[in-house]
Amino acid sequence: MPILNVNCDECPVHRKSIFRGIDACDMLDLSLKKTCYFYRKGQMIFYEGKGALGIYCVNQGKIKIFKLGPEGKEQIIRVVLPGEVMGLRSVVSGRPYSASATALDDSVCCFISKRKFFQLTIKYPEISQRIMILLSQLLDGAENKITSLAQKSVRERLAETLLSLDEAFKSEKCNDGGIISLSREDLANLVGTATETVIRLLSEFKHDELVEIRGRKIKVLNKKELLKIGKAYYA
The missing domain is CATH 2.60.120.10 (Jelly Rolls)
Structure with missing residues (x-):
């Protein structure tokens, strides 16, 4: 419109x-x-x-x-x-x-x-x-993304994706300063896996205090550990 x-x-x-x-x-x-x-x-x-x-x-x-x-x-x-x-x-x-x-x-x-x-x-x-x-x-x-899909596990890709979204949302000052707000289906489609797999892995990340989850909103708590899991490099 x-x-x-x-x-x-x-x-x-x-x-x-x-x-x-x-x-x-x-x-x-x-x-x-x-x-x-x-x-x-x-x-x-x-x-x-x-x-x-x-x-x-x-x-x-x-x-x-x-x-x-x-x-x-x-x-x-x-x-x-x-x-x-x-x-x-x-x-x-x-x-x-x-x-x-x-x-x-x-x-x-x-x-x-x-x-x-x-x-x-x-x-x-x-x-x-x-x-x-x-x-x-x-x-x-x-x-x-091609390299990640070919060489990394879903757990690694999810950690990498969360870090990437966290950095992007913080730099844009959107979603209350870095809070990731995506449906689980969209997050799964971004990672390249099933929705059920993302839900399970997010529960594990929450249990390990790597992220905080409230509804569809995700906040990164332990960037250092997610970097280790995702084998990613962010400033």
């Missing part, structure tokens, strides 16, 4: 935008040309295989990017937070969206057309540099 456009200069996540630093006239034009949409929890934003008409900048909420297997099993690739961009790789490559996107919470996303996107990337080389960095980070993330 389209809503009143958020002024880019006044956006709370403007400092993270790939378009930060453009001149005032172009910033105003971007604010006028983009379209902001409100998505309710569970609402689809775009579908895998559909033509990529532009990119989405997340203003509020959390979005899951996922692919469906042959039997309809969902594999979550990543969770997108405020200030981050969706659809970038597809727009740059000129190919359809390679995955689907659904709102995990009530969310606001700003849609920027391909035409406007490329106008700004041509005019501002620093935007292209930021895009290259983002695409490189996405590639690193994909390679790490």
Whole structure:
């Protein structure tokens, strides 16, 4: 559902935008040309295989990017937070969206057309540099996920995923400063395992005082021990 456009200069996540630093006239034009949409929890934003008409900048909420297997099993690739961009790789490559996107919470996303996107990337080389960095980070993330799925146990992957989400949510100052709020099914689809397995392992982590669990909310208590279990590296 389209809503009143958020002024880019006044956006709370403007400092993270790939378009930060453009001149005032172009910033105003971007604010006028983009379209902001409100998505309710569970609402689809775009579908895998559909033509990529532009990119989405997340203003509020959390979005899951996922692919469906042959039997309809969902594999979550990543969770997108405020200030981050969706659809970038597809727009740059000129190919359809390679995955689907659904709102995990009530969310606001700003849609920027391909035409406007490329106008700004041509005019501002620093935007292209930021895009290259983002695409490189996405590639690193994909390679790490493939390695993790192939070489780590479910217990190790869950510990690694909890640490990654904890860091991401803390850096975005969302969910009360690092509290992970995901359904057990979504967490399982992010880890790449069955929901029942995640529930069992979370109970073990809670018993060992590695995490605190209240309903669907998870708080990391013992980062050091989770690092050992997940064999992961976080600052």
